[in-house]
Amino acid sequence: MATIAVLGGGYAGLRTVKRLVREKVNAHIVLVNKYPYHYESTQLHEVAAGTKKPSDITFDIREAVSDEVDVVIDTVASIDRANKKVLLEKSGPLSYDYLVNALGFETETFGIKGVEENSLSFYDIDSAVAVHEHLEKTLANYATSHDENDLHIVVCGAGFTGIELLGELVHQIPAWTQKYALPEGGIKLYCIEAGKKILPMLPEELSKWAVDYLTEHGVEMHSGTAITQVNPGSVMGGDLEFRANTIIWTTGVRGSHVICDSGYDQKRNRVIVKDDLSVEGQPEEFLIGDVSALPDPASGRLYPTTAQIAIAQADAAAVNVAALVAGNPTKPFVFKSVGTVCSLGPHCGVATIDMFGHWKLKGHKVGLVKKLVNDRSVLELAHVKEMLASN
Numbered sequence: 467m468a469t470i471a472v473l474g475g476g477y478a479g480l481r482t483v484k485r486l487v488r489e490k491v492n493a494h495i496v497l498v499n500k501y502p503y504h505y506e507s508t509q510l511h512e513v514a515a516g517t518k519k520p521s522d523i524t525f526d527i528r529e530a531v532s533d534e535v536d537v538v539i540d541t542v543a544s545i546d547r548a549n550k551k552v553l554l555e556k557s558g559p560l561s562y563d564y565l566v567n568a569l570g571f572e573t574e575t576f577g578i579k580g581v582e583e584n585s586l587s588f589y590d591i592d593s594a595v596a597v598h599e600h601l602e603k604t605l606a607n608y609a610t611s612h613d614e615n616d617l618h619i620v621v622c623g624a625g626f627t628g629i630e631l632l633g634e635l636v637h638q639i640p641a642w643t644q645k646y647a648l649p650e651g652g653i654k655l656y657c658i659e660a661g662k663k664i665l666p667m668l669p670e671e672l673s674k675w676a677v678d679y680l681t682e683h684g685v686e687m688h689s690g691t692a693i694t695q696v697n698p699g700s701v702m703g704g705d706l707e708f709r710a711n712t713i714i715w716t717t718g719v720r721g722s723h724v725i726c727d728s729g730y731d732q733k734r735n736r737v738i739v740k741d742d743l744s745v746e747g748q749p750e751e752f753l754i755g756d757v758s759a760l761p762d763p764a765s766g767r768l769y770p771t772t773a774q775i776a777i778a779q780a781d782a783a784a785v786n787v788a789a790l791v792a793g794n795p796t797k798p799f800v801f802k803s804v805g806t807v808c809s810l811g812p813h814c815g816v817a818t819i820d821m822f823g824h825w826k827l828k829g830h831k832v833g834l835v836k837k838l839v840n841d842r843s844v845l846e847l848a849h850v851k852e853m854l855a856s857n
């Protein structure tokens with residue numbers, strides 16, 4: 467019997483194994499993930515800001531997948547593609563006949579000096595918890611230090627992650643001010659972004675609404691300001707120095723380092739895949755989610771790295787692997803977006819929805835949309851019990 471190895475238990479990997487089981491593929495399915503739990507990457511900023519607990523956005527992988535799937539909790543070190551073996555940190559090599567690589571994203575620093583040493587970023591549960599603990603500790607420290615930089619927070623980057631994080635931080639300010647008896651208006655939030663336009667993927671009126679919302683809630687937005695260096699306690703951007711004892715880096719993502727460590731032809735650890743999501747010259751190997759790069763035939767630009775696309779690619783890859791196992795041809799990946807949601811704290815946000823027409827939404831109703839999207843994801847990746855438990 468053939469072995470299908472699926473690497474990564476994020477949106478893409480978990481959905482792949484679920485779909486393979488549904489397709490009744492005649493093969494041995496192995497899912498490898500670093501942690502025994504799945505985490506909702508789209509909600510990591512909420513754990514970082516402390517508006518959600520890790521247990522709100524995680525569930526046990528073994529309980530979520532069918533008994534037909536072998537779950538291996540281990541870290542992929544690299545892939546010996548010539549010999550079709552996955553090299554793991556703790557266990558022996560895993561041989562495969564088909565591979566679905568869904569190892570996901572890491573933080574991109576763009577080689578800017580001091581970023582790794584002097585800023586915090588979040589890309590999994592532990593790193594998100596570390597950001598939250600740093601925030602609480604630094605705010606608490608003000609009582610003894612009276613150093614105003616303990617109350618200053620710089621968010622580097624105004625993409626979705628940076629803006630969504632700022633929304634959560636804004637929401638937390640009143641509670642933190644009360645908890646640590648801070649001066650009213652003492653917590654200062656800065657956002658520094660190299661691009662001139664914030665949230666360029668959204669229509670102008672929605673991105674403006676988001677920026678106005680954050681500005682009205684005390685965020686100082688600095689767009690068109692390229693960060694040149696991060697020092698201990700300060701960020702250099704344009705001609706300005708932003709002093710803060712909390713610096714959070716959210717300027718973008720690259721794929722897993724396992725990609726370049728395994729000799730793929732890659733850019734920022736993303737591999738251009740064929741339209742059926744397989745790798746050129748390796749029909750048994752599929753890359754999906756944030757490690758893959760596929761041009762959108764409509765625009766010619768690469769699809770963005772989103773959970774929505776990762777999940778759609780997982781379905782397509784699983785169907786294609788099942789077709790190969792059965793000796794049938796593969797089909798091209800087709801994607802239709804259902805819209806984009808950018809939250810601004812737990813109860814607010816902006817969104818475009820492409821279902822039953824084209825809708826532009828802003829304000830409190832978007833909080834409900836985001837919750838429905840998140841619940842649907844938990845529902846589809848785990849099961850109803852988990853979704854109800856997270857309410």
Ligand SMILES: Cc1cc2nc3c(=O)[nH]c(=O)nc-3n(C[C@H](O)[C@H](O)[C@H](O)COP(=O)(O)OP(=O)(O)OC[C@H]3O[C@@H](n4cnc5c(N)ncnc54)[C@H](O)[C@@H]3O)c2cc1C
Pocket residue numbers: 473474475476477478479498499500501504505507508509510511540541542543568569570571590626627630722724754755756757771772773774775776807808
């Ligand atoms: C704060 C934030 C908010 C976002 N909001 C949205 C949103 O609203 N909508 C949207 O569509 N997208 C959103 N995104 C993007 C989305 O989260 C990613 O595109 C998505 O997570 C990609 O899914 P994936 O399965 O490819 O990777 P991941 O979710 O990164 O999953 C990768 C999995 O692989 C595991 N893994 C990693 N390395 C190894 C290794 N070496 N060995 C074993 N296992 C490993 C990880 O533990 C993880 O389980 C957001 C991202 C962030 C950070």
